[in-house]
Amino acid sequence: QVQVAESGGGLVQAGGSLRLSCLASGSIFRVMGWYRQAPGKQRELVATITRTGSVNYDDSVKGRFTINRDNAKNTMYLQMNSLKPEDTAVYYCNARELFSGTDYWGKGTLVTVSS
Numbered sequence: 001q002v003q004v005a006e007s008g009g010g011l012v013q014a015g016g017s018l019r020l021s022c023l024a025s026g027s028i029f030r031v032m033g034w035y036r037q038a039p040g041k042q043r044e045l046v047a048t049i050t051r052t053g054s055v056n057y058d059d060s061v062k063g064r065f066t067i068n069r070d071n072a073k074n075t076m077y078l079q080m081n082s083l084k085p086e087d088t089a090v091y092y093c094n095a096r097e098l099f100s101g102t103d104y105w106g107k108g109t110l111v112t113v114s115s
Helices: none
Strands: 003-007 010-013 018-025 029-037 044-050 055-057 065-070 075-080 089-097 103-105 109-114
Touching: 003 089, 018 029, 018 089, 018 109, 029 065, 029 075, 044 065, 044 075, 055 065, 075 089
Parallel strands: 010 109
Antiparallel strands: 003 018, 018 075, 029 044, 029 089, 044 055, 065 075, 089 103, 089 109
């Protein structure tokens, strides 16, 4: 049974840092990614990372956020630095299964950046 769970959200002042973690278990995942959804907005891509380490970032977070993963621990991370109030959102972990291509989502973790 596949399970995806995020952790690490919270309240931080602008300019601060947070580190999110995502544990995805029960399968092997080709691509994992972070998405976010701010109030009243659609869910948007933040960053993705393949099993071999290729990364992709949305322009809004380039240079501030770093995504990485530890395949042995089935865990992905998002280091967020220089946070801005506009980064406030619920952050979701996505894991795409290697063989089936099925997408699995966590329940999300709230990040609030105060000005």
